[in-house]
Amino acid sequence: MDTTTHMKEPSTPDQTLLVLLAQSGDRAALEQLLHDVYTPLRRYIIRLAGVTLADDILQETSIQIFRKLPFLREPAIFRPWSFRIASRIAFSHLKRSRRWQPLDDVPPEQLISLDPSPGELPDEVFVNLLDRVTPASRAVLLLHYQHGLSLEECAAILDIPVGTIKSRLHYGVASLRKHLTPERKPA
Known part of the structure; x- marks a missing residue:
């Protein structure tokens, strides 16, 4: 052992x-x-x-x-x-x-520049996509997904209610999905 x-x-x-x-x-x-x-x-x-x-x-x-x-x-x-x-x-x-810049002003070809393997985004693409999310949502996405913290822990770190964390997480994920091309969306 x-x-x-x-x-x-x-x-x-x-x-x-x-x-x-x-x-x-x-x-x-x-x-x-x-x-x-x-x-x-x-x-x-x-x-x-x-x-x-x-x-x-x-x-x-x-x-x-x-x-x-x-x-x-x-x-x-x-x-x-x-x-x-x-x-x-x-x-x-x-x-x-x-x-940060408004999401609508960024052409989609600027967002996705690498060819990811099926079902997985390379780190560079994910980072590039994160740049298009508001800083508030980006913080929640990073704390929750990169650092593996619970929503309650994220709320404590950012000093905001859990409901706001959920909203920012939902907005961040929706923004990321919006910028994925149809062939790169998860099934």
Whole structure:
């Protein structure tokens, strides 16, 4: 029996302990927390706001985590809390850069440029399609499908009601389907 386990993130008790240590001024614990959350946050931010804004957003997120960590009352929710901070900063950057464009103005040939295998969209095509969804719906799609979070967890991260999460998810999926050509729609 193989007892080695490769975890993408520390277990909740370890993370909770790190948060408590960091709140007490332990610099090594803070660095470990930031290191552990860096990769999932970066992946989320890149998909939400794009590669060009990702480094700035991630840096601002790290600074906000550092500044606000002493005020986090429930250390066990550090990860969703950090995603909430990243989401708010990303939305702010997107609003400032006015990055999204109206969906109706984009020709379909710009959206699908690769030949996907049946029933599966390549990552590049999916990312290209995500750029055509509003940032609010994009955040829900990424948190729910890429990070495997429940709708309730998505609502907690984005600090909005579950009903709004469902609406944004429905709108995002409908927008993605609208831009798929008939031969690429799932059966």
